[in-house]
Amino acid sequence: METNPNNLRDLIRLALREDAGDGDHSSLSCVPADATNQARLLVKQAGILAGVDVALLVFEEVDPTLNVQPLLADGASIQPGEIVLTVSGNTQSILLAERLMLNIMQRMSGIATYTRNLVDLIADLPVKLLDTRKTTPNFRVFEKMATRIGGAANHRMGLYDMIMLKDNHVDYAGGIEAAIGRANAYLQSTGRTLKIEIEARNLRDVEEILRIGGVDIVMLDNFSLEDMRVAVQKIGDRFETEASGNINEKTIRAVAETGVNSISSGALTHQVKSLDLSLKAY
Structure with a gap:
């Protein structure tokens, strides 16, 4: 099936394939397959939040059984120390999704922050x-x-x-x-x-x-x-x-x-x- 460059799921699948290749061997080698854990997404810099909806798709694409609880929405003004979302479930899945989710959200939030600065002017x-x-x-x-x-x-x-x-x-x-x-x-x-x-x-x-x-x-x-x-x-x-x-x-x-x-x-x-x-x- 042809990849649609405007379809979020298609792009996420390609990005996961690029990152994981034939497996996340760091996690596979040291984290038990049945281990479960939890993590939270922390804000470390003030700005405008963007990419929460995309993050939910990333976690779902990696593992639909992950329990993701968003606490802030796209467009929110954020400050260091705030929690954007929590995720719990299979530990290997959380680790597999981590970098792609962060790369997307950090980039999108940087763009949204600069855009809002110009719009306000x-x-x-x-x-x-x-x-x-x-x-x-x-x-x-x-x-x-x-x-x-x-x-x-x-x-x-x-x-x-x-x-x-x-x-x-x-x-x-x-x-x-x-x-x-x-x-x-x-x-x-x-x-x-x-x-x-x-x-x-x-x-x-x-x-x-x-x-x-x-x-x-x-x-x-x-x-x-x-x-x-x-x-x-x-x-x-x-x-x-x-x-x-x-x-x-x-x-x-x-x-x-x-x-x-x-x-x-x-x-x-x-x-x-x-x-x-x-x-x-x-």
């Missing part, structure tokens, strides 16, 4: 924070879950659910007009109803896009704040506007104040440290 403004495709291969679904938990919105999940005409697409197509024309012809010939987004590199590009039309969203990529304000005013309500490029905690507020509809940031997923969590026996 613009919470009073009518603008959405978006994630990007700058994700870890075979881990995108988890990372985009984490940005949602942190308060951002998912942009496109992949190359298949939106047409995004970036600078290289435009250059390879022969220019803005050719790229837009071909994109619309493709949708018409294939019967698809995807949105079309196009990147503008400067105000001249904005003027040309306004002349041609045929798109839904204009990405203002690495614009100065002054040029971004001008572009937003020129575009008005004709198309949605998205700001992109060098978006971080130092720049996001000023960008949001230009009036753009949304702001996308690759930093949500590709420049984030994992949050410190630990599974300990008790």
